[in-house]
Amino acid sequence: MTAILRTEKLRVEYRSREMRQATKVALQGLDLEVHAGEVFGFLGPNGAGKTTTMNVLLGFVPPTSGAAYLFGIDVRQPIARQRIGYLPELTYYYKFLTAEELLRFYAKIFGLSRSEADRRIPELLKLVELEHAAKRPIKSYSKGMQQRAGLAQALINNPDLLVLDEPTSGLDPLGRMKVREIIQRLKNEGKTVFFSSHELGEVESVCDRVAIIHQGELKAVGRVADVTGNHASLEKAFLQIIGYQMQPVS
Amino acid sequence: MNNIFAVAGVVIKELYRRKDFYVLFIVTILICVMMASVNIYNDAHIVRYLKEICLLLIWICSLVVAVTTTARQIPAERENRTLLPLLAKPLTRVQLIVGKFLGCWLACGLTLVCFYIFFGALSASREHQWPLMNYFQAAMLHWFMLGIVVAMALLGSLVFAAPSSNSTICFVIIGGILFAARHLDQVALTLREPLRTVVYSLYFAIPHLELFDLRDLVIHNWPLIEWKYFGLALLYALFYMGVFLVAACQVFRRKAVN
Numbered sequence: 445m446t447a448i449l450r451t452e453k454l455r456v457e458y459r460s461r462e463m464r465q466a467t468k469v470a471l472q473g474l475d476l477e478v479h480a481g482e483v484f485g486f487l488g489p490n491g492a493g494k495t496t497t498m499n500v501l502l503g504f505v506p507p508t509s510g511a512a513y514l515f516g517i518d519v520r521q522p523i524a525r526q527r528i529g530y531l532p533e534l535t536y537y538y539k540f541l542t543a544e545e546l547l548r549f550y551a552k553i554f555g556l557s558r559s560e561a562d563r564r565i566p567e568l569l570k571l572v573e574l575e576h577a578a579k580r581p582i583k584s585y586s587k588g589m590q591q592r593a594g595l596a597q598a599l600i601n602n603p604d605l606l607v608l609d610e611p612t613s614g615l616d617p618l619g620r621m622k623v624r625e626i627i628q629r630l631k632n633e634g635k636t637v638f639f640s641s642h643e644l645g646e647v648e649s650v651c652d653r654v655a656i657i658h659q660g661e662l663k664a665v666g667r668v669a670d671v672t673g674n675h676a677s678l679e680k681a682f683l684q685i686i687g688y689q690m691q692p693v694s
Numbered sequence: 695m696n697n698i699f700a701v702a703g704v705v706i707k708e709l710y711r712r713k714d715f716y717v718l719f720i721v722t723i724l725i726c727v728m729m730a731s732v733n734i735y736n737d738a739h740i741v742r743y744l745k746e747i748c749l750l751l752i753w754i755c756s757l758v759v760a761v762t763t764t765a766r767q768i769p770a771e772r773e774n775r776t777l778l779p780l781l782a783k784p785l786t787r788v789q790l791i792v793g794k795f796l797g798c799w800l801a802c803g804l805t806l807v808c809f810y811i812f813f814g815a816l817s818a819s820r821e822h823q824w825p826l827m828n829y830f831q832a833a834m835l836h837w838f839m840l841g842i843v844v845a846m847a848l849l850g851s852l853v854f855a856a857p858s859s860n861s862t863i864c865f866v867i868i869g870g871i872l873f874a875a876r877h878l879d880q881v882a883l884t885l886r887e888p889l890r891t892v893v894y895s896l897y898f899a900i901p902h903l904e905l906f907d908l909r910d911l912v913i914h915n916w917p918l919i920e921w922k923y924f925g926l927a928l929l930y931a932l933f934y935m936g937v938f939l940v941a942a943c944q945v946f947r948r949k950a951v952n
């Protein structure tokens with residue numbers, strides 16, 4: 445299978461701002477491959493290195509050593525980002541723009557022609573169920589609506605790979621379900637989705653493969669059933685993999 | 695170039711959808727109309743004072759618009775995290791900086807057009823003349839001066855995280871240049887070495903914003919400045935805009951955006 449996203453011995457160190465503190469290692473030799481057409485869940489506790497991995501993949505943070513590739517192109521080259529869509533965690537889009545204007549702005553950045561944008565924008569607004577609010581400023585949107593507008597901007601260039609950083613974070617159950625449905629639809633369209641999440645139930649239901657990262661190290665990777673193994677659920681497997689000891693309730 | 699214009703377009707939309715400009719414009723109109731409606735000194739030349747007040751308000755308002763609009767651009771992108779989806783697209787950091795600069799500068803240009811049309815109308819209502827070329831020279835040099843201010847504030851927004859601290863520092867520097875820069879060479883003469891060289895170097899290094907101030911020309915209806923000097927002033931402004939923009943791009947290129 446073709447690896448659309450690949451990291452090789454990826455290491456990221458952050459220099460602490462305080463002189464006395466040692467260098468913080470955010471990623472230690474991460475090897476990861478995501479194949480075309482799969483939905484890949486990237487799991488780990490807070491501070492495990494999920495967002496750092498995404499930041500490297502998107503060119504925000506240079507790796508200390510190792511390499512990362514998108515579609516076989518080094519992530520340090522802007523062209524590597526031409527075929528990806530990215531939804532960051534908790535983003536507050538330009539409040540003074542409407543969803544339609546926001547999408548038109550991102551379409552221009554991708555160099556979409558006017559006619560292409562005219563066709564694509566209503567399609568996306570329909571997909572994320574925002575067509576009724578297309579002409580309203582984003583400042584009047586609820587959190588769930590903003591997140592769906594974010595998902596629409598991530599899809600404006602009809603990307604082959606979607607990178608979603610905790611897409612359901614902070615959403616109510618209905619909002620989470622809607623985002624999950626959209627991911628499912630994208631999967632059916634053959635898109636590759638790479639996403640991080642703390643909602644393990646959601647990961648279990650939509651992902652083909654998962655990876656578990658802890659303290660910057662890859663602890664497990666494989667099909668959901670393989671990672672779950674003999675455990676009752678992915679959550680139980682996850683807790684065991686990261687070394688969490690359940691305390692008996694007295 | 696498409697990317698740069700797309701970024702610039704959003705900045706311009708932001709300016710005309712926020713209240714800042716309208717508030718400043720209305721306050722300027724109210725003050726000037728109020729001043730125009732009363733003939734305080736019963737003096738035929740009162741129109742000159744009126745023009746002076748109006749132009750002073752235009753200068754203050756334009757500087758406020760330029761600094762506050764520019765100072766919040768990058769910090770707001772960081773705070774709202776819109777910088778992340780933006781840079782995750784095929785948009786380079788240089789394009790983002792140039793787009794932001796162009797947007798802020800064009801927005802300042804639009805602001806100036808509104809202010810100078812009002813000034814022209816107010817002045818014509820009293821003087822019954824419309825010296826268009828004087829207004830053109832004054833407005834163009836004013837706009838290019840704002841270009842330097844915008845580029846400087848953009849650089850400041852990458853160095854200082856808070857827009858308020860950046861704005862304050864920019865206002866202090868701009869005020870200092872406008873009021874004191876022209877006297878620095880004379881101050882240097884009164885000093886001993888090595889301070890003299892330091893002050894002289896400062897005199898030649900800083901952008902002399904006061905050179906772009908043609909208010910007296912408009913107020914007293916003086917003849918136009920020669921076009922070659924006008925052109926040189928524009929080139930001088932472009933040089934400083936370039937210096938600040940290159941510095942901003944260098945700073946931004948090294949900054950982590952996570």
